Amino acid sequence: MRQFPAFFNLEGARIAVFGGGEEAARKLRLFAGSGADVALIGGFADAALAAEFAWTETFARADVGAALLGARLAIIAEEDVALRAAALDEVRARGIPVNVVDQPEDCDFTVPSILDRGEIVAAIGTGGASPVIAKSIRAKLEALLPQRIGDLAGLARSLRGFVVDAIPDKTARRRYWERALSGPAAEAAYAGDLDRAETLLRQQARLAGRARGVVHIVGAGPGDPELLTLKALRLIQEADVVYYDRLVSGDILSLIRRDAARVPVGKSKGDHSVPQAEIQARLVASAREGLRVVRLKGGDPFIFGRGGEELEAVRAEGIEAYVVPGISSALGCAASAGIPLTHRDHAQTLTFVTGHAKEGGVPDLDWDALARPAQTVVVFMGVDTAPAIAEKLVAAGRDGKTPVAVIENGTRADELRVFGTLAELPFLVEEEGILGPALLIIGEVAGLPAEQGRIASILSEASGQPWFGAASHPLKIEESAA
Ligand SMILES: C[S@@+](CC[C@H](N)C(=O)[O-])C[C@H]1O[C@@H](n2cnc3c(N)ncnc32)[C@H](O)[C@@H]1O
Structure with a gap:
């Protein structure tokens, strides 16, 4: 950038224009109605031009000192070389920024191609290289900008004080202006109904002033985006900021609005990249800025998800907080694998346990109760501790x-299911290189898919149709030789 664009205030400012011909007239027209106090040094011999510029204060060239008193800018449009040089000497002697028409080497500033919509002014400069290019850019901008955009800007200016009082928080105020100036109030202004535009802007400001941030703790389900609830989808798309866990799938993250902030706060085993207390503090801080915050968690937030802690922490700060349930990985994986978690013939009790103690290793569970027959035990976070769990x-x-069934990345494109027995569990995990996220499903019901598979394969052999044609993604299914 060789030239710095700046906008000078014209209201009451003294502007000096030298000359008395067409060029001087062109420059003077730029200042007509601007509120500037224009001194014309020279004057028009042409009666029509003299009448057009009767609003200027005209000075004889001999009175140049009085004309330049307090001048903020000067424009020299003298066609006569001697007069031009004399004018330049006078202006330079007073250190006033000057533009000399068609003499770029004598100019302190150039006059750009100007698009004038009242309060909105666009100036296109080419440094004198090509005024034609500047004009063509201005024509394109003219087509783009609504004719009444200046009126809208004028209205925004007149309401600034009101909006500051209505919305004291700076960030909330910025967000209000971003929305208000592209919504129905703007449409009303562009249609020429400034009264309605003003009413709408005032109403929206009062509402925005009262609005406070909110936190939604949302379950993202096990991975397949089609397993999101309708409510979760709506909130994800309305959120201003989304704090998400490592377990939330990329497919689901792609549903977040493009202009919303996405903040990974994921944890993986033993790696608490953002400590829990800090996650909670960030949720609170964002809500205090007046933002719609979504805390997006894998599965269901209240099942081994620390959703309870987050809800408590946010509400303790007086911030509105809601929970949207998600399909837990236990339900998603079971459905995907065709394992009914309860079954009248096989399991009357269903227990969810964690396989990972707070301080690491196997948790201190009631193993006698878990070992009772006719029940299904679903182990979360149990990959590392699978051998110890089987043994206990x-x-x-x-x-x-x-x-038992081990299901890794359940409901995702890379889902892996491994079937076997409790005694084989350590080998299943080890041999398949299961790293997680994975669930262990222990109980008679885990044997049912293999049973169904056997029946279906007999049927498909008879009918010639593949029994597993309904899978929407490639699956690796293993059944151990029990
Ligand atoms: C911190 S817990 C969160 C559980 C989550 N709130 C839920 O309801 O599914 C993380 C564990 O959930 C299980 N998990 C989550 N998503 C899974 C998936 N897509 N497939 C298999 N297991 C999953 C794994 O056991 C993982 O270690």
Whole structure:
């Protein structure tokens, strides 16, 4: 950039224009009605031009000193070389920024191509290189900008004080202007109805002033975006900021509004990239800015998700907070694998447990209760501790032949299901290189898909149709030789 664009205030400012011909007239027209106090040094011999510019204060060239008193800018449009040089000497002697028409080497500033919409002014400069290019750019801008955009800007200026009082918070105020000036109030102004535009701007400011931030703790489900609830989808698309966990799938993150902020606060085993207290503090801070905050968590927020802690922390600060349930990975994985978690013939009790103690290792669970027959045990975060879990259950009396299923990345494109028995569990995890996220489903119901598969394959052999044609993504399904 060789030239710095700046906008001078004209209201009451003294502007000196030298000359008395067409060029001087062109420059004077730029200042007509601007509120500037224009001194014309020279004057028009042409009667029509003299009448057009009767609003200027005209000075004889001999009175140049009085004309330039307090001048903010000067424009020299003298066609006569000697007069031009004399005018330049006078202006330079007073250090007034000057433009000399068609003499770029003598100019302190150039006069750009100007698009004038009242309060909105666009200036296109080419540094004197090509005024024609500047004019063509201005023509394009003219087509783009609504004719009454200046009226809208004028209205915004007149309401500034009102809006500051209505919305004291600076960030909330910025957001109000961003929305208000592209919404129905703007449409009303462009249609020429400034009264309605003003009413709408005032109403919206009062509402925005009362609005406070809100936090929604939203369950994102196990990964498949089609398993989001309608409410979760709406909130994700309305959010100003989304704090999300590592377990939230990329497909779901792609549903977030493009102009919303996305903040990963994910944790993986042993790696608490953002400590829990800080996540909570960030939720509170964003809500205090008046933002619509979504805290997006894998599965259901209230099932091994620390959603309870976050809800408590946010509400303790007096901030509105709501929870939107999600499909827990236990339900998603079971459905995907065709494992009914309860079954009248096989499981009358269903228990969700964590396989990972707060301080690491296997948690201190009631193994006798978990070993009772006719129940399904779903273990979250149990990949690392699978051998110890199998050992404790068998030691407590659960049959080593009890069916188990290990489901990794359930409902996602890379879902992997492995079937076997409780005694085989450590090898299943090890041999398949299961890293997680994965669930262990332990109980007779985990044997049902294999049973269904056997029946279906007999049927498909008879009918010639593949039994597993309904899978929407490639699956690796393993059944161990029990
Ligand atoms: C911190 S817990 C969160 C559970 C989550 N709130 C829920 O309701 O599914 C994380 C554990 O959930 C399980 N998990 C989450 N998503 C999974 C998925 N898509 N497939 C298998 N297991 C999953 C794994 O056991 C993982 O270690």
